[in-house]
Amino acid sequence: MYDVLVVGELNVDIILNRIDGFPEVGKEKLSKDLRVVLGSSSAIFASNLATLGAQVAFVGKIGKDQFGQLVETSLKQKGVGTQFLVHTNDHQTGATVVLNYDMDRAMVTYPGAMEHLTEKEVRNDILTEARHLHVSSVFLQPNLKKNLVQLMERAKSFGLTTSLDPQWDPAEQWDLNLQELLPVVDVFLPNRSELKHLTKTNSVHHGIDAIKDFANIVAVKDGENGAILYHDGETIRKPAYLNKEVADCIGAGDSFDAGFISQYIQGKDLQTCLDFANLVGAVNTTEAGGTAAFQDLNKVKSIAKERFSFSI
């Protein structure tokens, strides 16, 4: 039995560092450092939630290729259950080429297999192995998105609680029927900008107003300002555990989600969930990338203590 089943996108990141100039069509540049690692914000969420002590399994679609093997091995190393991964012959595993220039990055993504995961492939016998379902990155998974309401309904019919991080829409269409979807989502976890786009409003306040009649718990990530939670007519704001020496913010939102859900599944009150989410988001920002600060629970505990005076 798993605490949390994560349904999300899976890809490798091919990261080129120390590149001598910008790419130009018809020319060749050299990079002095290459890393091929597990990418995907759903994978960061799953890995860090496992490090925080939850039993986590993943449902995602990968190709029967070497990148797929890398994804699977990396998830296993992080303690995430991989037996429900869907392997396909029809598409290659997704990959993102990341060109790193100091603090800025240029990225090109081939979504591949992730685009083809369907709601049906998250079978009932998989759902019944978990207590909570977390879905992330819906705009990268159009086939899943089509029947997302049915997936959430099915999970709830088996007694699971549910959460959703919509993540960014690369097409910037923001086509998601929140009125239909949010009643079957227990915890909705957009960031500030995603909430505004999804609700076609110009502030978090108005965004929450637009969904409060049919949403359950809404936790909005607001970068270095912390987060805002709405539930049952009440709004809670919590400032961030401000990190003035940020390594980078890659994965901060996913780690925030992991912190929140790690407490939520233990039945903790919403103040505690939100506070811990902010802490885990802050811990994420102390090292480069989304998982470096989460090698093991002791490391997380010591960062929390030394950098943010927080005892886990």
Ligand SMILES: Nc1ncnc2c1ncn2[C@@H]1O[C@H](COP(=O)(O)OP(=O)(O)O)[C@@H](O)[C@H]1O
């Ligand atoms: N500079 C920072 N110091 C401390 N915590 C931060 C900082 N930036 C982000 N966080 C934490 O990470 C969370 C998620 O960041 P945010 O950038 O809003 O999400 P996303 O990664 O989804 O865009 C924030 O709500 C906050 O708790």
Ligand SMILES: [Mg+2]
């Ligand atoms: Mg995010």
